[in-house]
Amino acid sequence: MGYSWDFTPVLRAMDLLLLGLGNTLMLTALAFLLGLPVGIALALARLSRHRVIAWPVGLMVDFLRCTPALVQLFWLFFALPRLLPVRLSPFGAALMALTVLSAAFVSEVFRGGIVSVERTQWEGARAIGMTSRQAMRRVILPQAVKRMIPVFLERLVELLKMSTIASTISYPDLLFRAQDIAQATYRPLEVFTVTALLYLVVIAATSEATRRVERHLARSGEGTVH
Amino acid sequence: MTEHHSGQTIPRCLARTARIVAAVLLILALATTGLRADSKSTWDMIKERGTLRIGVVQAEPYAFSDPITKQWTGMAPSYGRALAEALGVKPEFVEVTWGTAVAALQANKIDLMPNLSVTPQRATAVEYSNAPLSYSALALLVHQATTVTTWDELDKPETRIAVSQGSSEDAYVTQRLKKAQIFRFGSYSEDLAAFQNGTVTAVALYHPSLVVLASKVDDAKIVVPKPVRSTFSDTAVRREPDKTLRDWLTTTNIYFYNTGASQQWYEQFLLARGIDPKTSPSILKEQQ
Numbered sequence: 001m002g003y004s005w006d007f008t009p010v011l012r013a014m015d016l017l018l019l020g021l022g023n024t025l026m027l028t029a030l031a032f033l034l035g036l037p038v039g040i041a042l043a044l045a046r047l048s049r050h051r052v053i054a055w056p057v058g059l060m061v062d063f064l065r066c067t068p069a070l071v072q073l074f075w076l077f078f079a080l081p082r083l084l085p086v087r088l089s090p091f092g093a094a095l096m097a098l099t100v101l102s103a104a105f106v107s108e109v110f111r112g113g114i115v116s117v118e119r120t121q122w123e124g125a126r127a128i129g130m131t132s133r134q135a136m137r138r139v140i141l142p143q144a145v146k147r148m149i150p151v152f153l154e155r156l157v158e159l160l161k162m163s164t165i166a167s168t169i170s171y172p173d174l175l176f177r178a179q180d181i182a183q184a185t186y187r188p189l190e191v192f193t194v195t196a197l198l199y200l201v202v203i204a205a206t207s208e209a210t211r212r213v214e215r216h217l218a219r220s221g222e223g224t225v226h
Numbered sequence: 227m228t229e230h231h232s233g234q235t236i237p238r239c240l241a242r243t244a245r246i247v248a249a250v251l252l253i254l255a256l257a258t259t260g261l262r263a264d265s266k267s268t269w270d271m272i273k274e275r276g277t278l279r280i281g282v283v284q285a286e287p288y289a290f291s292d293p294i295t296k297q298w299t300g301m302a303p304s305y306g307r308a309l310a311e312a313l314g315v316k317p318e319f320v321e322v323t324w325g326t327a328v329a330a331l332q333a334n335k336i337d338l339m340p341n342l343s344v345t346p347q348r349a350t351a352v353e354y355s356n357a358p359l360s361y362s363a364l365a366l367l368v369h370q371a372t373t374v375t376t377w378d379e380l381d382k383p384e385t386r387i388a389v390s391q392g393s394s395e396d397a398y399v400t401q402r403l404k405k406a407q408i409f410r411f412g413s414y415s416e417d418l419a420a421f422q423n424g425t426v427t428a429v430a431l432y433h434p435s436l437v438v439l440a441s442k443v444d445d446a447k448i449v450v451p452k453p454v455r456s457t458f459s460d461t462a463v464r465r466e467p468d469k470t471l472r473d474w475l476t477t478t479n480i481y482f483y484n485t486g487a488s489q490q491w492y493e494q495f496l497l498a499r500g501i502d503p504k505t506s507p508s509i510l511k512e513q514q
Binding site for chain 2: 077079081090169179180182183186
């Protein structure tokens with residue numbers, strides 16, 4: 001007696017799954033875009049010559065990178081409103097947690113990227129009379145950022161997979177919708193097969209786009225692929 | 227067309243095609259072998275194995291697992307132990323959630339699921355013994371200052387209610403309160419946390435469970451909205467040709483209900499959690 005697959009209940013609920021996918025993509029895209037400036041700000045703070053800025057920021061970034069994202073999310077959603085007079089919606093809490101996660105990673109990559117630009121570039125910039133700030137803005141940063149783009153794009157894929165934690169706090173992302181439908185139709189096998197395929201299609205497309213950007217940068221001589 | 231990329235020299239189109247073919251073959255293999263249900267009946271398997279696998283949800287008073295001793299107590303464990311004793315086998319408790327209980331039965335992870343609220347939808351996927359063990363009303367945990375008495379009053383966008391995802395109260399509240407904001411969490415403790423931090427203004431649960439929850443919170447009271455939504459829960463089993471287990475459970479449930487055992491297990495649990503049973507509604511229909 002084998003299992004009889006029946007995809008019709010899932011296909012009937014396809015519009016709900018696609019709505020969920022839309023929510024997943026929106027959450028991931030926003031967290032990625034917000035994480036960039038926040039991460040860069042954290043990196044610059046860490047590179048600051050003033051220890052009173054660099055040290056606490058460094059501690060915070062290390063703490064964020066060493067605690068699981070789900071724990072951070074639960075704390076933001078369930079615990080924070082008890083300490084401060086703030087009420088976060090599931091979307092708000094998930095966006096905050098994923099942005100912070102992304103920013104912590106971005107700050108480390110950014111810091112590494114800046115440090116990887118050769119000292120001679122700094123010396124050359126100063127030799128033609130630029131201040132530190134001008135050198136950073138016009139010479140170092142443009143080079144560093146080009147090297148970091150492929151890494152950031154791979155990060156986007158990771159963020160997409162990590163976005164599933166939002167389903168635990170009632171945010172209607174793809175996984176949450178899938179659980180709803182699986183439990184209402186009693187067809188978890190079919191539902192999660194279709195859900196996995198949806199994630200696969202999106203992640204494969206993003207990975208392919210990442211590869212193309214990497215190849216383009218390599219051709220222009222700026223990527224990390226030589 | 228070959229391309230040298232990070233050291234690979236396999237033709238790129240070929241590698242990609244091979245991967246897709248492998249994936250399709252894997253899916254076909256899974257589809258044809260699938261989940262092969264045992265041709266033996268659950269009754270025979272229980273006797274052979276010497277254990278009775280009972281589904282339990284971390285949901286007081288139905289079941290509760292002590293985090294330190296890992297012992298299960300509550301209505302379902304008490305019931306499960308009595309059943310196992312009558313069968314001459316050992317009880318084994320398998321944790322599930324209300325939403326995944328049916329799937330656990332279908333996937334042969336558990337032999338029976340006690341305290342599963344009866345709904346026609348669930349009855350299409352599993353079989354009930356048709357001898358309910360408890361009757362309860364759907365109630366709300368709200369703040370002391372809240373004045374709400376009917377379901378209609380709740381059906382507006384400002385209402386924020388928490389339920390357990392996939393539970394019968396989830397199904398009811400979703401179809402009854404179309405305008406309200408419904409938050410679906412994985413467990414009762416998350417529902418309560420959302421209530422305590424202001425994310426939701428009410429938790430919808432059956433009255434016995436709310437009595438336990440309310441004992442842990444300040445500024446909370448229980449309201450039974452009208453018209454009263456009364457349901458009953460029963461033991462669910464896998465649908466199979468042999469009905470021995472299901473029919474046996476019909477008899478055991480009638481026995482436990484009419485001898486007052488199911489009410490006793492419920493009261494024993496409340497006492498163990500420091501709650502006076504007189505402050506909690508009876509689960510027997512005749513006493514409500």
